[in-house]
Amino acid sequence: MRKLGTVDLEILHLAIKENGTFDENNLENSNLKRLGVGRLLDALASLKDRKLISLNTNGSFSITEIGRETLWSENIPKWAKILRLLQVRSCNTNEIADFLREKEENLTEDIEKLRKNQFILMSAQRQEEKIIKVYEILPEGIEKIDSTETLGFENNEISNPTVDTEVFSIINEIIKEIQDSQIEESSKNEIVKKVFKLKEKLRI
Structure with missing residues (x-):
């Protein structure tokens, strides 16, 4: 998988939320506007150079098939998507579901299996009087997801702990x-x- 930064992830996620195509207005109405024009243009150019997004004739951008294959392809098992996401940033369960465009209940089993196998670590954090479970990837998780680059997913399933x-x-x-x-x-x-x-x- 082509390595993503946190800004790369946000831009591709915006594209997915906007049915594959986004424009200047979508960027302006998102949290990405905090970056400023210069940094945002650099990020878009980098994604375009890596063929993760393409520039349309009307000035909008579309996520490419290569871009979709990072986190949103149906050919990638959910456990692998979770590890790939956590390689980019730590997330709580709601954020994992949002980034992957899945229902939380559809991810619970895979998250627990990853945690019990010591591929990810869960920590409880207090946010606005609520206890939130936050997950981060462990070195074993990085090794596991990196191994799929050579072994593929079919021969690299997660066993019960x-x-x-x-x-x-x-x-x-x-x-x-x-x-x-x-x-x-x-x-x-x-x-x-x-x-x-x-x-x-x-x-x-």
């Missing part, structure tokens, strides 16, 4: 929550050390 894998996944989440907490730094480091020791013991 073992009990050990699931336990280590939970431990990783605990470590992440401790590191993100407001505990005094010295106390935080001591707790994390103990959890790492527990993790090492469990590998025996």
